[in-house]
Every structure is written in structure tokens, then in C-alpha cells.
Amino acid sequence: MLIDLKLKLLEAIYKFYDEYAKGYFSVCVPGCCKCCTTSVLATTLECFYIISYLRSQGKLSLIKRLSGLSEKGYLRPTITTNERAYKCLNRIVPEEGDDNYLVEPCPFLHEGRCLIYQVRPFGCRSFFSEVRCEDSLEAIINPKLLTINILFLQIIEDIDIKGLFGNMIDIILFLSNSKNLEHYRQSEGISPPSILLPNRPIPGFLIPPNHRQEVNMVLNRLYHTKINGVDFKTKLMELKQAF
Numbered sequence: 248m249l250i251d252l253k254l255k256l257l258e259a260i261y262k263f264y265d266e267y268a269k270g271y272f273s274v275c276v277p278g279c280c281k282c283c284t285t286s287v288l289a290t291t292l293e294c295f296y297i298i299s300y301l302r303s304q305g306k307l308s309l310i311k312r313l314s315g316l317s318e319k320g321y322l323r324p325t326i327t328t329n330e331r332a333y334k335c336l337n338r339i340v341p342e343e344g345d346d347n348y349l350v351e352p353c354p355f356l357h358e359g360r361c362l363i364y365q366v367r368p369f370g371c372r373s374f375f376s377e378v379r380c381e382d383s384l385e386a387i388i389n390p391k392l393l394t395i396n397i398l399f400l401q402i403i404e405d406i407d408i409k410g411l412f413g414n415m416i417d418i419i420l421f422l423s424n425s426k427n428l429e430h431y432r433q434s435e436g437i438s439p440p441s442i443l444l445p446n447r448p449i450p451g452f453l454i455p456p457n458h459r460q461e462v463n464m465v466l467n468r469l470y471h472t473k474i475n476g477v478d479f480k481t482k483l484m485e486l487k488q489a490f
Contacts, residue, residue: 249434252486253292255474256406263469264399271392273375281380283353285321289368290403291410291431294418300366309362310423312354316416322348323442327412328400333450368415369403394458395465405449413443
């Protein structure tokens with residue numbers, strides 16, 4: 248099934264990125280959870296991965312922590328990462344959403360620890376800061392790492408091309424419906440609610456000139472990463488051909 252191939256590609260990205268990010272300085276430590284909020288954005292692929300993990304661990308009941316949250320005014324994107332890239336590359340000013348949204352602790356946060364840490368989405372996985380957020384009231388990230396983060400966000404969205412993008416809470420609640428989950432698993436067309444956006448293909452990467460060498464190195468290493476003895480790039484092309 249295509250979903251199995253998608254998950255293998257996603258796992259390879261997570262593993263590659265976790266190792267790559269160790270090369271950057273960060274003050275983030277276990278128990279540091281200022282950035283763990285209801286503002287996490289993700290794709291259906293990432294949320295399917297989370298649900299699959301919870302099922303395998305007998306922890307599907309954790310989804311109940313999301314009950315009632317959909318009525319709250321937390322962050323909901325008006326544009327996907329690749330749609331933003333398309334507009335920026337074509338010198339179209341992207342429409343921005345309302346900045347006045349509710350920010351509360353992530354429902355998967357318990358006593359300062361993440362209950363889904365092993366399968367947390369890339370938006371969480373890539374959130375680092377060179378200063379303590381409690382002190383500066385904002386995160387400061389190495390500009391080169393930020394470029395790499397956007398690169399991977401674009402690739403993940405592209406892999407999940409027939410899927411959706413939005414707030415993690417909304418997508419998990421959407422997929423918690425067995426009919427929606429099965430349609431997604433079978434790569435069938437799904438009718439999303441207005442709060443979720445269709446994923447877009449990569450129109451090109453957003454790369455500052457001074458970061459091109461690093462991006463080329465990262466892509467080369469990623470594409471040659473092995474998945475069951477086969478290059479990541481070959482597996483990616485296999486997925487593309489299926490669509």
C-alpha cells in the first residue's frame with residue numbers, strides 16, 4: 248500500500264533530521280516545554296503516524312485529550328508550506344491569517360513531558376532555540392537550520408500530496424473518524440472540512456544564496472539514505488510514479 252511507502256519515507260526523514268540537528272547548538276532540554284502549545288501544524292501523514300503509534304501502544308485513549316478543543320480559536324493556517332513557497336517564488340504576496348489566536352499548552356503535554364514524543368510531528372521535532380524561551384519570550388534559531396527546516400516541511404508535504412495540512416489537533420480529530428481514516432489509508436479522495444487545506448507539490452525550494460551549499464549537501468545525503476537497502480530518492484520516485 249502507498250501509505251506504507253509514505254510512512255517509510257517519513258520515518259527516514261525523521262531519523263535523518265534528528266541526527267542532522269545535533270550539529271546545531273540548542274538550549275532545549277527534557278522538561279523544557281514553553282513551545283509545546285496548541286499551535287502545532289502538521290500533515291495527515293504525520294497525524295496518521297501518530298494515531299498508528301497510539302493504536303500499537305494501546306494508547307488511543309490519549310486522543311480524548313483533544314475533546315472539545317476544536318471549538319477553541321487556536322492557530323489554523325490559511326496557506327500550506329508549498330503554497331507559500333509557490334507564491335514567494337512567483338513574487339506573489341501570501342495572504343496571512345489572523346494573528347489573534349488562542350495559545351494553550353499542547354493536549355499531549357503531561358507534567359512537562361510529551362506523551363507522543365517518539366512520533367511527534369516535524370513542526371515539534373524541528374523547533375529549537377539558542378536561548379531559553381522563558382527568558383527571551385521568543386525562540387531564536389540558527390538561520391541555516393531554519394532554511395533546512397523549511398526544506399523538510401516542503402518535502403513532507405510533497406510526499407503527502409493527496410493529504411491535508413492544518414493544525415495537528417484538527418487533523419487528528421478528522422482522522423479519528425474511522426471512515427476518514429480508511430479513506431486516507433487507501434489513498435482515496437477525502438472531503439476535508441474548511442479548516443484543513445489540501446497539500447501541494449513542491450514548486451521549488453526557498454533557499455537563500457548563502458545556504459545553497461548546505462541544502463545541496465543535505466539533499467544529497469538524504470537522497471542516498473537507505474530504506475531497506477534502497478536509496479530514499481528511488482523510493483520517492485516510486486511514490487511519485489504511483490500517482
